[in-house]
Amino acid sequence: QKEVEQNSGPLSVPEGAIASLNCTYSDRGSQSFFWYRQYSGKSPELIMFIYSNGDKEDGRFTAQLNKASQYVSLLIRDSQPSDSATYLCAVTHSGNTGKLIFGQGTTLQVKP
Amino acid sequence: DVKVTQSSRYLVKRTGEKVFLECVQDMDHENMFWYRQDPGLGLRLIYFSYDVKMKEKGDIPEGYSVSREKKERFSLILESASTNQTSMYLCASSFRGQAGYEQYFGPGTRLTVT
Numbered sequence: 414q415k416e417v418e419q420n421s422g423p424l425s426v427p428e429g430a431i432a433s434l435n436c437t438y439s440d441r442g443s444q445s446f447f448w449y450r451q452y453s454g455k456s457p458e459l460i461m462f463i464y465s466n467g468d469k470e471d472g473r474f475t476a477q478l479n480k481a482s483q484y485v486s487l488l489i490r491d492s493q494p495s496d497s498a499t500y501l502c503a504v505t506h507s508g509n510t511g512k513l514i515f516g517q518g519t520t521l522q523v524k525p
Numbered sequence: 526d527v528k529v530t531q532s533s534r535y536l537v538k539r540t541g542e543k544v545f546l547e548c549v550q551d552m553d554h555e556n557m558f559w560y561r562q563d564p565g566l567g568l569r570l571i572y573f574s575y576d577v578k579m580k581e582k583g584d585i586p587e588g589y590s591v592s593r594e595k596k597e598r599f600s601l602i603l604e605s606a607s608t609n610q611t612s613m614y615l616c617a618s619s620f621r622g623q624a625g626y627e628q629y630f631g632p633g634t635r636l637t638v639t
Contacts, residue, residue, distance in 0.1 A: 445625035456615055456630040464625065501568070511556040511575060511619055511626040517567040
């Protein structure tokens with residue numbers, strides 16, 4: 414069973430702090446990794462993707478990938494109350510079928 | 526921008542009714558998906574289509590069927606709705622981009638079966 418594990422949270426951080434969201438995956442054949450943000454009652458929105466080991470930065474967001482450890486993370490710098498949402502980690506299925514395997518998500522609360 | 530639309534945001538149906546949920550994407554994506562999302566259970570794949578008239582069962586296909594007659598449209602059918610199918614239904618489409626298959630979601634349909 415291919416799995417993606419995330420801490421469900423809630424992760425609570427003060428406004429302006431760095432939020433660190435983590436994800437581990439079991440399928441060593443997974444090649445690409447995605448972070449989705451989902452506000453309550455809304456659908457998931459793709460915010461970051463990464464496929465090479467190391468860091469990838471986009472504004473206040475940094476995705477980090479370590480394939481040897483099968484570990485992906487998302488850092489949110491200068492967290493804002495508007496970042497409060499559930500963050501879903503997703504990885505590609507190693508069969509290259511176009512399917513993604515989703516984690517259950519981590520709920521982030523940014524307190525003013 | 527990628528646009529995935531779903532026919533209804535909210536739907537209320539009675540037990541035993543046949544229910545059609547429609548999804549349309551405007552980006553010529555080859556893959557389309559139907560998920561349901563329930564509290565504590567996360568996103569679960571119901572069906573997946575990788576081409577017109579082609580479909581593949583996901584993790585929870587029982588009680589559902591799908592139709593893809595045109596590339597842009599993927600329909601989910603509940604043959605005989607039951608109360609345990611009350612859920613948020615999410616459609617997504619994907620293409621092979623820089624990072625592999627990037628998936629984009631529609632706004633969702635919240636279905637209540639009474």
